Amino acid sequence: MLFPTDDASTPTFGTRILLFTGKGGVGKTTCAAATAQRAARRGKKTLILSSDPAHSLADALDQDLGPEAEEVEDNLFAQEVDLYYSMKKYWGNMRELMLTVFRWQGVDQIAAEEMAALPGMNEGSVLLWLEQALREEDYDCIVVDSAPTGETLTLLTLPQVTQWWLAKAFPFQKLAVKSLGFGVRKTTGIPLDKGYEELEVIFEKLERIRDVLATPETTSIRLVMNPEKMVIEEARRAYTYLQLYGYAVDSVVVNRVLPEEQVPENSFFEGYVRSQREYLQEIENSFGPLPILRVPHLGEEVFGAERLARVADAMYDSDDPTAVLYDEPTFKITEEGDKYVLQLRLPFVEDEDVAVRQAGDQLVVQIANQRRNYLLPNFLSYYSLTDHVLRDGWLRVVFASDGGAEQ
DSSP, rough: SSSSSTOOOOSOOOEEEEEOOTTSSSSHHHHHHHHHHHHHHHTOOEEEEOOOOOOOOOHTTTTTOOSSOOOEEEEEEEEEEHHHHHHHHHHHHHHHHHHHHHTTTOOOHHHHHHTTOOOHHHHHHHHHHHHHHHHHOOSSSEEEEEOOHHHHHHHHHHHHHHHHHHHOOOOOHHHHHHHHHHHHHHHHHOOOHHHHHHHHHHHHHHHHHHHTTTTTTTTTEEEEEEEHHHHHHHHHHHHHHHHHHTOOOOEEEEEEEEEEGGSOOTTTTTTHHHHHHHHHHHHHHTTTTTTEEEEOSSSSSSOOOHHHHHHHHHHHTTTTSOOOOOOOOOOEEETTTTEEEEEOOOOTOOGGGEEEEETTTEEEETTTTTEEEEOOOGGGGGGGEEOOOOOEEEEEEESSOOOOOOO
């Protein structure tokens, strides 16, 4: 259990959380389901939660699923989170509060109904179900089949966003809202004060779960991609921001790799295999020293227990899928005076082998005859690269707005 009953704010590390994300269509649901199935078959009580609005988890498991967790095989529970089901069951007072606020502001009734869900709550629902599972159940492992990359970043920054949104939506004092709400409820029956209390509880839960997700001993994020240019670009950007926000990425999963030995020369797929080889090298260069887990293309749709087991065999061999596969940060940014220092983990590299330059929104690092490209956070476009140095396996790159060099 992560939230002991005597102190709900203090996490312990009994439950392992694995969050899978990647560009839509890369097969992250398949990889998440295969991982959950492997964990369950190794004797761990496992829950897989899907926050992807496409709800393809039921297809991957080849099972009918509902909006609450249900056992689909021994030790394996599955759930497809549904926002409106969650609001109807747990957050009805909050919905009434939202509707009333929008009506006061002159919003059309139909528009108000659509807006009654908080921004980001579709992603936030899975965090609240995750918090509940950690608090009420005794799972050894929880696998989150997350929405595509952009929505995942929204999900992981949701606690900060929702606090800001609450301040904007209710710019008056909390006590005034509760007092006014109590009076309104007495005269009209609309539970504004109860709705505000519901909001506060939701935000407290989101803050707690954010701390759990940012604890590397508990939570690992696994990036799923295919060996294709646009997919790799999105994965690199996601990796940059996940590291920037303090979330631990412990591996990269390259799905649907076409086995070269099965492609005859002069075949239709020869060109694809050639470009795939280049992209696989680019993935190694961009994400090392993270473990790169390769999953071959099975030549058929992947659904059902037998095919998921084949995917898990390729990903983990005989290893424990819930293990922490890499436990060191590989990317971090710190503020030092009026400068920012970006640090990249580059083990086994000598200083004289490294050349660094900034090219638009990318940092280009040349290591001997290999080139690595790292996507930079957007705010660094206001700064210029002024210096770099390799120390103890870390490349320190200094960005400054005044052209000053590192002291």
